[in-house]
Amino acid sequence: MAILGISAYYHDSAACVVRDGVLIAAAQEERFTRKKHDAGFPSNAVQYCLREAGITLSDLRYIAFYDKPLLKFERLIETYLGFAPRGIHSFLTAMPVWLKEKLLLKELIQKEILAGTQGISKRELPPLLFTEHHQSHAASAFFPSPFRSAAVLCLDGVGEWATTSAWLGQENSLEPLWEIRFPHSLGLLYSAFTYYTGFKVNSGEYKVMGLAPYGKPRFVQSIYDNLLDLKPDGTFRMNMEYFDYCAGLRMTSGRFDALFGGPPRDPESKLTQRDMDLARSVQEVTEEVMLRLARTVHQETGAKDLCLAGGVALNCVGNGRLLREGPYDRLWIQPAAGDAGGAVGAALSTWFEFQNQPRTACETTDAMRGAYLGPSYSNDDIEGILRGLDAPYTRLDDESLYACIARELAQEKVVGWFQGRMEFGPRALGARSIIGDARSPRMQSVMNLKIKYRESFRPFAPSVLRERVADYFDMDVDSPYMLLVAPVTEKRRIDMSDADRDRWGIELLNVPRSDIPAVTHVDYSARIQTVHEATNPRYYRLLSAFEKLTGCGVIVNTSFNVRGEPIVCSPQDAYRCFMRTEIDTLVLENCVVAKKDQKIGQKDDSWRTEFVLD
Numbered sequence: 055m056a057i058l059g060i061s062a063y064y065h066d067s068a069a070c071v072v073r074d075g076v077l078i079a080a081a082q083e084e085r086f087t088r089k090k091h092d093a094g095f096p097s098n099a100v101q102y103c104l105r106e107a108g109i110t111l112s113d114l115r116y117i118a119f120y121d122k123p124l125l126k127f128e129r130l131i132e133t134y135l136g137f138a139p140r141g142i143h144s145f146l147t148a149m150p151v152w153l154k155e156k157l158l159l160k161e162l163i164q165k166e167i168l169a170g171t172q173g174i175s176k177r178e179l180p181p182l183l184f185t186e187h188h189q190s191h192a193a194s195a196f197f198p199s200p201f202r203s204a205a206v207l208c209l210d211g212v213g214e215w216a217t218t219s220a221w222l223g224q225e226n227s228l229e230p231l232w233e234i235r236f237p238h239s240l241g242l243l244y245s246a247f248t249y250y251t252g253f254k255v256n257s258g259e260y261k262v263m264g265l266a267p268y269g270k271p272r273f274v275q276s277i278y279d280n281l282l283d284l285k286p287d288g289t290f291r292m293n294m295e296y297f298d299y300c301a302g303l304r305m306t307s308g309r310f311d312a313l314f315g316g317p318p319r320d321p322e323s324k325l326t327q328r329d330m331d332l333a334r335s336v337q338e339v340t341e342e343v344m345l346r347l348a349r350t351v352h353q354e355t356g357a358k359d360l361c362l363a364g365g366v367a368l369n370c371v372g373n374g375r376l377l378r379e380g381p382y383d384r385l386w387i388q389p390a391a392g393d394a395g396g397a398v399g400a401a402l403s404t405w406f407e408f409q410n411q412p413r414t415a416c417e418t419t420d421a422m423r424g425a426y427l428g429p430s431y432s433n434d435d436i437e438g439i440l441r442g443l444d445a446p447y448t449r450l451d452d453e454s455l456y457a458c459i460a461r462e463l464a465q466e467k468v469v470g471w472f473q474g475r476m477e478f479g480p481r482a483l484g485a486r487s488i489i490g491d492a493r494s495p496r497m498q499s500v501m502n503l504k505i506k507y508r509e510s511f512r513p514f515a516p517s518v519l520r521e522r523v524a525d526y527f528d529m530d531v532d533s534p535y536m537l538l539v540a541p542v543t544e545k546r547r548i549d550m551s552d553a554d555r556d557r558w559g560i561e562l563l564n565v566p567r568s569d570i571p572a573v574t575h576v577d578y579s580a581r582i583q584t585v586h587e588a589t590n591p592r593y594y595r596l597l598s599a600f601e602k603l604t605g606c607g608v609i610v611n612t613s614f615n616v617r618g619e620p621i622v623c624s625p626q627d628a629y630r631c632f633m634r635t636e637i638d639t640l641v642l643e644n645c646v647v648a649k650k651d652q653k654i655g656q657k658d659d660s661w662r663t664e665f666v667l668d
């Protein structure tokens with residue numbers, strides 16, 4: 055029995071197909087349309103998932119949508135009434151879209167699905183089911199996890215009403231325990247600081263987390279005293295006088311601005327110490343809330359393991375602290391923790407809860423298949439595409455490929471690595487990655503300035519052989535989805551000289567802090583991806599070849615895209631990105647494309663803009 059899961063119309067639309075409880079395919083629409091965070095109906099993702107599963111619409115038993123539009127509408131109306139007449143402007147902005155499209159969601163979804171298919175009528179469409187937003191998050195966190203029983207915490211901005219929810223997952227059921235409702239939201243608190251420090255809400259949160267290590271937590275008390283009434287059990291209420299997201303089109307109010315000494319930072323202006331201190335402060339508060347909530351659910355359920363989802367679960371610094379300081383034996387975090395993952399949750403909830411199918415959780419591996427759930431291309435496909443592009447290349451056998459690319463990495467070359475099925479979720483995990491030598495002190499700035507065309511305060515993330523993770527980091531668990539931050543081990547750290555200590559803010563990033571400087575943040579932390587032979591054998595073998603050559607089992611991994619663009623999906627996307635940047639070598643499965651062999655006329659600089667701090 056096949057179920058199509060869909061999340062759409064908010065941000066990061068996505069689709070997936072689950073067959074007999076097994077996740078067959080999942081992808082975000084942005085990868086196909088090349089429009090970052092595309093919120094439109096995921097027509098391309100739906101078509102891809104059906105193709106991958108080898109089925110058509112008429113083979114589907116259900117279509118499951120990740121939230122309930124009527125409940126969301128109720129929240130919108132009640133919020134407006136609670137603040138009226140303030141908020142009329144944002145209310146009037148939102149209403150036409152709701153009345154025209156979202157309330158008629160069932161018809162809209164049916165229309166969109168039928169538009170992409172021929173030979174099927176509306177009457178033949180499978181039934182459409184709607185799960186609640188947090189139920190979708192909870193299902194995406196628990197059902198693919200390796201646990202038969204676990205506590206589940208969902209933390210996000212907002213769906214319908216819930217912003218925080220706690221569940222007990224047992225076998226094929228999820229029991230709701232309690233929830234915190236809009237407007238009180240840890241995700242929206244973080245987004246308010248994201249907005250205030252000049253970054254984009256819903257995507258810049260990651261930057262605030264990366265900025266935090268440069269700051270001092272000097273606003274923490276002020277946040278507790280004024281913005282957030284945090285109880286010992288981790289539940290909280292926010293003082294809405296400081297926020298404007300209920301009634302206005304901004305995140306923060308004038309009172310918020312006054313409390314922190316001025317208006318939000320202009321995105322084009324320079325970052326100041328105050329921005330860094332604000333980032334550090336909201337990060338600390340977020341971690342504290344996460345820890346307290348996790349302890350409370352532990353006391354209530356006695357569960358040994360914890361599952362997480364919702365946008366806040368992408369806060370890998372907070373997750374790292376939960377792992378080290380929390381009461382749980384194990385953590386499992388849905389890699390597509392944001393709303394894209396809701397598609398997976400909706401489909402799995404339909405299978406396990408609605409259809410009451412038994413669960414066969416495996417205690418050693420999860421059911422996300424390393425998140426490699428997207429399209430792949432054969433060597434023959436790729437050769438055809440490269441010939442069509444008139445791009446010279448060499449096809450190598452597997453062993454020569456790993457040895458050749460390991461050598462290139464050791465020579466400080468930057469490599470575009472395109473292998474197997476594309477990742478589902480926001481992170482590149484060695485299927486669509488740009489990689490380099492983590493030992494190189496210049497790799498950080500080379501990759502930022504010549505590839506990503508940005509100046510950055512964030513270090514890159516390390517990919518490390520699972521068996522070697524404890525040799526490099528103070529952590530010895532699986533982290534296949536780059537969702538845990540841990541410190542570089544003491545013995546690898548380099549102490550700062552007194553002169554370096556005087557450097558200000560982001561200048562510190564250029565001071566090597568360990569023997570793998572390209573992946574070490576200023577506070578010695580690293581955002582770790584453990585690489586597993588079972589889920590990504592080719593990436594694992596490349597890392598093994600690099601270790602054999604250099605003695606180092608870690609490389610730099612950043613997503614295969616340039617600033618402002620979604621991660622590449624097809625070989626054509628990869629080749630275009632390769633030609634637009636100073637990536638030295640492009641590897642498409644077994645085909646190796648060297649920049650020096652490409653025709654000069656193919657180099658495309660047209661899109662390049664000025665350097666931006668990212």
Ligand SMILES: [Fe+2]
Nearest residue numbers: 210212213393
């Ligand atoms: Fe959400």
